[in-house]
Amino acid sequence: MQLLSSFLKHNKTDDDLVEVIEVLMIACKEVALQLREGALAGVLGTSTLTNVQGETQKKLDIVSNDIIKKVLLDNRLVRGVASEEEDEPVWGDRDGRFLVTFDPLDGSSNIDINVSVGTIFSIIEAPKPWAKQETEEFLQSGRKQIAAGYVLYGPSAVLALTTGKGVNMFTLAHTGDFILTEENVTIPKETSEFAINMSNRRFWEPAMQSYIDDLIAGAEGPREKNYNMRWVASMVAEVHRVLTRGGIFTYPWDNRDPSKPGKLRLMYEGNPMSLLIEQAGGGATTCYDDILDVQPEHIHQRVSVALGSIKEVETLKAYHREGKKN
Structure with missing residues (x-):
C-alpha cells in the first residue's frame, strides 16, 4: 500500500x-x-x-x-x-x-x-x-x-x-x-457512451443538436454504431466515469441566456477537470477551442464543456467547425 x-x-x-x-x-x-x-x-x-x-x-x-x-x-x-x-x-x-x-x-x-x-x-x-x-x-x-x-x-x-x-x-x-x-489512468481513445442533459436539446446550437442526433441514431445513423447515454447531474461523477472507462461528457452553450458562454465555471470546474482529462490522454474543449487555453476574465466566468475520449471529442469539434461554416 x-x-x-x-x-x-x-x-x-x-x-x-x-x-x-x-x-x-x-x-x-x-x-x-x-x-x-x-x-x-x-x-x-x-x-x-x-x-x-x-x-x-x-x-x-x-x-x-x-x-x-x-x-x-x-x-x-x-x-x-x-x-x-x-x-x-x-x-x-x-x-x-x-x-x-x-x-x-x-x-x-x-x-x-x-x-x-x-x-x-x-x-x-x-x-x-x-x-x-x-x-x-x-x-x-x-x-x-x-x-x-x-x-x-x-x-x-x-x-x-x-x-x-x-x-x-x-x-x-x-x-x-x-x-x-x-496508477497512470488512461482514457480509451474511442467510446460508445455519452453524457448530456437531453432536456435542453431545443436550446443548443444546431451543430450540437446534429452531433447528438447522430449518436442517438445508432448503427442505422451516420456514425454506424450504437451509443449509450448517461446523466448523473454531478460533474464529478460524470468525469469519474470517463476516467474509469471512457466516454464523453458535455454541457454545451444554450440560448436561454445567450450572454453566458456556458453553465459550468471555468475556474472551479472547467480548468481542473480539463487538466485531469488531458493528463489521462483525453481531450477537453469548448466545442471550438481547448478549455485550458481560455484566458479567464473574472473568477466566476462560465464556459461550454465537452471532454473525454479524444477521438469522440475531435469528432464533436468537427461538427462545430462545419456548423460554423454553414
Whole structure:
C-alpha cells in the first residue's frame, strides 16, 4: 500500500505542494464524514441563502465551503482561495506561494437523494512579484495549473489527482489515509457512451443538436454504431466515469441566456477537470477551442464543456467547425 504523501514524494513532487494537497485532503475527509452522517448531522436540505451565481445553496454547500476554506487559509503556503460559493477571493498568508480554487460540493442537487457528489480543486502559483492581494492574481489560464483533482464521495471516497505527471487515483481507507489504488489512468481513445442533459436539446446550437442526433441514431445513423447515454447531474461523477472507462461528457452553450458562454465555471470546474482529462490522454474543449487555453476574465466566468475520449471529442469539434461554416 502506498500512501498519498509517500507517492507524491517518491515522484519528486515539490514539498510545499505536497503539504497543500495533504491539507486539502484533511478538509475533504471532514466533508466525507459530514456526508456520511447526512440527516443524522442535520446537514441535508436547502438553506435560505443564494450564492454569487444566484443559485439556492444547500446546507452542505455552506458547510463544505466553510470547512475547506478554513483549513486552507490556516496554512502558511496558501496566499488565497476562490470558491464557487464566495463572491470574491478570500485571502490568507500574504507570503503564501499558492492560490487554490475549488467547488466545495459539485452536484449538490443530488445530496438529498444520496447520489454521488464531490469536491473539485485547482492549485496555481501566486504570480511574482507579490504586491496587493488582488482578484487578478487568480486569472491565469488552465495551462498554469500545477495540480488539480477531485474527491468523489460515493460508495467509497476516491481522490483523482494530477500534478502534471499523469493521473492517479487514491481511495480513502478506514484508517483515514488516501491509498493509491490506480496508477497512470488512461482514457480509451474511442467510446460508445455519452453524457448530456437531453432536456435542453431545443436550446443548443444546431451543430450540437446534429452531433447528438447522430449518436442517438445508432448503427442505422451516420456514425454506424450504437451509443449509450448517461446523466448523473454531478460533474464529478460524470468525469469519474470517463476516467474509469471512457466516454464523453458535455454541457454545451444554450440560448436561454445567450450572454453566458456556458453553465459550468471555468475556474472551479472547467480548468481542473480539463487538466485531469488531458493528463489521462483525453481531450477537453469548448466545442471550438481547448478549455485550458481560455484566458479567464473574472473568477466566476462560465464556459461550454465537452471532454473525454479524444477521438469522440475531435469528432464533436468537427461538427462545430462545419456548423460554423454553414
